[in-house]
Amino acid sequence: MSNVHQEPPPGVPGPPGAAAGPGWWPGPQGWPPYAPPAPQPGVIPLRPLGPGDILRAVVAVLRRYGKVLYRQLLGVTVGALLVVPAYAVFADAALSGLIQDAQAHPDYTATGGQVAVLIAVVGGGYLLLFGFALAVQVIATATGTKLVQHAVLGRPVTARRLAAEARPYLWRVCGSFLLLALGIAAAMVVGLLPAAIAGLAGAGPFALLLLPLAALAAGTGMYAQVRLVLQMPVLILEDARPTAAFRRAWQLNEGAWWRSLGIPYLVGLIGSAAAQILMAPFLFLGFVLMFAFGGTGVDGTWEPGPASLIALSACLLAGLLVAVVVGAPLAPLTHALLYVDRRIRRESLDVALAQAAGLHPGPGQPAPAQPVPAQSGPPEAGAAQPPAGTPGPDRAGAARDGVAPEDAAPEDGAPDGAAPDLAKRPGPVVPAPGRSQDEPQDQSHGKPAAERPDPEANGPART
Template identity: 40%
Template sequence: MPVAPKPGVLPLRPLAFGEMFSAVFDTVRRYSGALYLPLAAVTGILAVPMVVASVVLAGRVRDGFEALPQAPDEPTGDQLWALFWPLMVIFGLFLLLGIVQYVVAGPLATVVLRAATLGRRMTAGQAWKEARQRIGASTASMALLYGPLLVLNVLLVGLVVLLVAVTGSPAVFLLTFLLSAAVGLGGIYAAVRLAPQIPVLVLEDSTARAAIGRAWQLNRGNWWRSFGLTMLVTLVGRLAVGVISYPLTMILSVAVPLTSMDLQSDSSRVEFGAGTMTFLLVGYSLVMLLGMLATGPLVPLVNGVLYIDRRIRKERLDIALAEAAGIHFAEAYGYAQQPAPSAPSAPSAPSAPAAPAAPYGQQPAGPSAPVPAQPAAPAEPAAPTAGPAAGPGAEEGPAER
């Protein structure tokens, strides 16, 4: 088998599972600046309100924690609400930041993967300039996919609360719970089936609605492969982030007792000082943001690799990619249809030394290097049978074809 050209991180042929997996992390390794610098800038800007909220709400969290009763007593609903509502605000800001980061990471990872596939250099400025033009369309595409699922789940939760409050029947609760689980599984199926959605949107310059239909057809029959690759890359990324963030969390846990946290002598209750809760909230928020930033481009890169593989298998994108990478005559690599060997016209007189046909793959050097068909001094009559020194003889050409 001929060897496929590989100008970048992907061989230009139908991809195996391991090749797609390694291509994701090869792109992260080779193009880390183009991937992470724009994403880090966006994350840093959006992290400011989260850090401010952590500082402002740290006192409320501390008061709610200290208002909890001792171990034998059960906390009331008001006490739990006073503790959890500021935490819910901080967590909501974290989720919002994650959504914005994913919307930005989709086009950014796609344009970087295109350069990585072709083996071209790309700076952070070039990647951001190309990606920011499709962020609006990416937002609309994500809204069309996840918006109906979110609204439907909210309606189902409201229906559960209403039916339980009115009827109080466990069977109604179980039925509504099963219906909500079915909707959730359907949402997971749709999200995996539409994995090439953002690459279609960016690389084919389509609208949000057209990208959904195109991705649905393009990824037909590839659901389990898409799901397995996404889960494996996500798991490896989480493990790597855990290895990095574990020392940071250990530093936070060691540094907390060195602040103004006091252990009461008459009970096992811990009371936090003025700056301890602020230190904890801000520190753990930054650690979580760091982990989210590190894994942000992984799933969009998986979607881009899946898109390239599906188009190679269905639409022979490998030939177009080879031409775009400057690799001409893709037939020479065996992945396009080669011309039939019987195509050259049969010479009427094999003994004629005029123009012997060159074998497949041996093309003439060009107009600047003519083939010396005849010797310079025609003194010897047997010279025409010798032929050119560099090419096959006139009688050997058709036999080799």
Template identity: 45%
Template sequence: MPLRPLGVGDILSGVFASLRNHAAALYLPLLWVVLAGVALMAACGVVAAATLGGVLDAVRTQRGLTGAEAGSLVAVLAGTALLLFLCFLVMFTVSAATATVVVRHAVVGRRPTARQVWAEARPVLWRVLGSQLLIGAVGFALMLGSLLLFALLGLLAHSVLVPVFGLLLLVPGWGAAMYVQVRLVLDVPVLVMEEASVVAAARRAWRLNEGAWWRSLGIPYLVNLIGSTVGQFVIAPFVIVGMFVMMTGLVQDPASTDGSGPTLDPAALVVTVVLVAIGMIAGTALTMPLTPLTNALLYIDRRIRRESLDVALAAAAGVAPRPQPAAPGTAPGTAPGTPPAGAGPDAPADAPQDAPEKGAQGTPEE
């Protein structure tokens, strides 16, 4: 990685070079989580098959569902959705922590092993999870505030037209939630690299990302767009093979005399579902590290631009830093700023630790 402010091309090349050069460190911890999630989903499928026997019988005989059967169906669907959400949340937590640790080593030219990355990422997993839940809760609260305001207007006006226009109140709530989430994209890198608490990391990420909202929105979106395209190419063969298996599994019941169409072989249905699930898991796991890698490089870029982190990184990597313009009132060759204590990936021990944080124009900020 060049030790200078990073352009879009630098970040894109850094993300995909990290995937190529540190694949084992990025994907081995994630693989165990994926396998655990697949096992849980398989167990959920067995429980669902045993629970929804009455529902399947109602579908075959075209009779209405009883209250107990409808309740069982809702419970299974809700439990499955919750389990999927928890699986993807754990996957992203592990991927965010390990990818940030990889970037911390890679920017100074080190190649950590998968065991070393996991040993460093494991202690911060709970804080990373807490930070994601905090950001999600803030976004949910903003959306809920818009909904409550909409409901209050409807109650006060006693008009059926107010709810229609009140839906527009969801727009500012959604916009505010999106603004907060983009402004806090540096939260996990701050938490991991600076060993900050959840609340302190959120405050630090908010200040550090000031003035870079559109950049923090556009670059991760571009990386994820590329990743989603690659993921579709990974999923597509599994879906095509699954559909072929399903088509070959259509058989005509020889005992049928009512002219009904062919039925699907249950084994073919199981194989199709398994193939599609494997494809989705493979595509998701392949692209999961893209977002945390991008956010970590954005963090390095912001630290270089605002705090001259490249000086500390160059010292840690053993290379000559780029020439620094002398600030007014300083001697030529003096770095205009140095990272605060504990606030950077492997800053040299002899770097000054009491320099104030610089604003966007090089002036100290509170």
């Protein structure tokens, strides 16, 4: 018996109790029933996603839309590369007196004014780096999340259009970042403050008894942070307010804590390895410049000078900023894909996405035009003919070959600002082919609250 699966001929009834529609025919030699592959109009198949699907989708987004995505971060990167070295030169000039006095007198004690200048320079440097890091993260979160909205359907998008769609959410994303950070910090303070007060008061044994409370507070903060990883996708893709996004993300991510921890952590490890590779040339250049600008001491040995330290610091900061910018979109892309996966599992979003991609019509939408059989002679009188300009099935949904997604023009007939609507909850349920709307739907699509199985749990389907 051949192991090649074949579909049953049309009109042949299926086995007793088998569901109607494609895919019911049992496989040979007791194999499981044939399951047709899920459609994939974009970077993900329209079905519940496994960890491998999400990893491949992140790589596919960076490969197809990388130029559009990183163009949004170009301004912040150039500004940081110009401002940070300039601030390093300013810091060296401001602290030159303190450095010279400390080198001339090993037991020198800094004055109050010099200490104040040192604190101001160091604090300003930390605030500057924090501001650039926050700006990069906010822009990467808003643009990366909005980009997933187009990438799941394989739609082209330009850099100008992506920036226009992400711009209204920048301040909202920034406020949500700060609000989440303050909440986690408050939980940590509540847990650590009693033990710290007891330790400072001299009650050492009592402070040790309060350490489990501190560990509980730390665990609670970590649990809440992982449980709320979908907060930014909800905020942007559903156009929700920060407080409403917190509630919605908490409910949507119920029962998926370990997935929300493991998959972003794995993507982060890969991004960290790529960042180390990117930082290596800057580190090498920094050491070369440091030895080139170094001087000779009194005893004839080499010693670093102010110029060499500035060159090394500038190269290290430049490499760090480039690594941060390159790795910044990884977490937003992963969280947005996890959001799509959760809605596919709980709310049948794959059906709505298939309708948006034009793979099959929804309720009340016309079916695609059927091919007209070829006629050897002139058409009969009164025969219905398709209207002029009606596209055939071979043209419907055809991909444009040779055009990059970021450079392609919008689809004909589609509005310039149109984007797939992911804000509808839950996604509309479309009757399966061959069934009427009065018949019960598949269990995986008919109950939004039910979890649909992971397709990668038992390996790929046999065909």
